[in-house]
Amino acid sequence: xxxxxxxxxxxxxxxxxxxxxxxxxxxxxxxxxxxxxxxxxxxxxxxxxxxxxxxxxxxxxxxxxxxxxxxxxxxxxxxxxxxxxxxxxxxxxxxxxxxxxxxxxxxxxxxxxx
Amino acid sequence: xxxxxxxxxxxxxxxxxxxxxxxxxxxxxxxxxxxxxxxxxxxxxxxxxxxxxxxxxxxxxxxxxxxxxxxxxxxxxxxxxxxxxxxxxxxxxxxxxxxxxxxxxxxxxxxxx
Numbered sequence: 001x002x003x004x005x006x007x008x009x010x011x012x013x014x015x016x017x018x019x020x021x022x023x024x025x026x027x028x029x030x031x032x033x034x035x036x037x038x039x040x041x042x043x044x045x046x047x048x049x050x051x052x053x054x055x056x057x058x059x060x061x062x063x064x065x066x067x068x069x070x071x072x073x074x075x076x077x078x079x080x081x082x083x084x085x086x087x088x089x090x091x092x093x094x095x096x097x098x099x100x101x102x103x104x105x106x107x108x109x110x111x112x113x114x
Numbered sequence: 115x116x117x118x119x120x121x122x123x124x125x126x127x128x129x130x131x132x133x134x135x136x137x138x139x140x141x142x143x144x145x146x147x148x149x150x151x152x153x154x155x156x157x158x159x160x161x162x163x164x165x166x167x168x169x170x171x172x173x174x175x176x177x178x179x180x181x182x183x184x185x186x187x188x189x190x191x192x193x194x195x196x197x198x199x200x201x202x203x204x205x206x207x208x209x210x211x212x213x214x215x216x217x218x219x220x221x222x223x224x225x226x227x
Contacts, residue, residue: 042219056211090158092158101215104160108156
């Protein structure tokens with residue numbers, strides 16, 4: 001089974017702190033994704049990566065950056081956390097081959113910025 | 115651009131009732147279609163998928179058929195259980211970037227014992 005793990009289930013940070021959210025997948029997937037999930041807004045794509053050191057902006061990249069130094073690991077960085085970044089953050093991965101491209105999700109990190 | 119529209123919730127049913135959650139889509143080309151489920155406090159799990167017209171995806175008693183003529187992918191289950199209480203997301207692959215998926219807004223389902 002594909003396993004996607006995220007470094008924390010719950011995180012509380014202060015405004016202005018630098019925040020790192022880590023995601024690791026164990027299926028040698030080429031593609032990795034970061035979403036945020038907010039009530040009434042569904043899932044919104046922040047960034048994705050289709051290869052090591054490659055990244056693409058999603059729909060809401062402002063205030064975020066990412067890093068992918070190894071194939072299995074994809075990090076989301078909040079350079080200076082703000083209260084409007086309080087949310088559930090979901091990481092996902094998918095294979096780069098084949099046609100269906102279904103994504104496999106981690107359990108999520110609920111981030112609170114105070 | 116491509117998009118997914120699914121029925122708004124919340125949907126509340128009694129145990130053993132028949133379930134339908136409607137999903138329609140707008141897409142360029144021939145996307146793959148998915149239903150994901152999110153149980154409380156967890157990430158999303160793939161429930162079922164269909165990759166071409168008239169395909170039927172099925173899993174755990176849930177079914178959905180890829181209807182190209184009506185651009186629909188409605189989720190059905192004949193007899194729901196309390197354990198089916200969750201949020202359900204309809205989704206499709208994005209024509210502009212096949213590795214991306216476009217998600218609907220989600221439908222919250224609650225089942226009464």
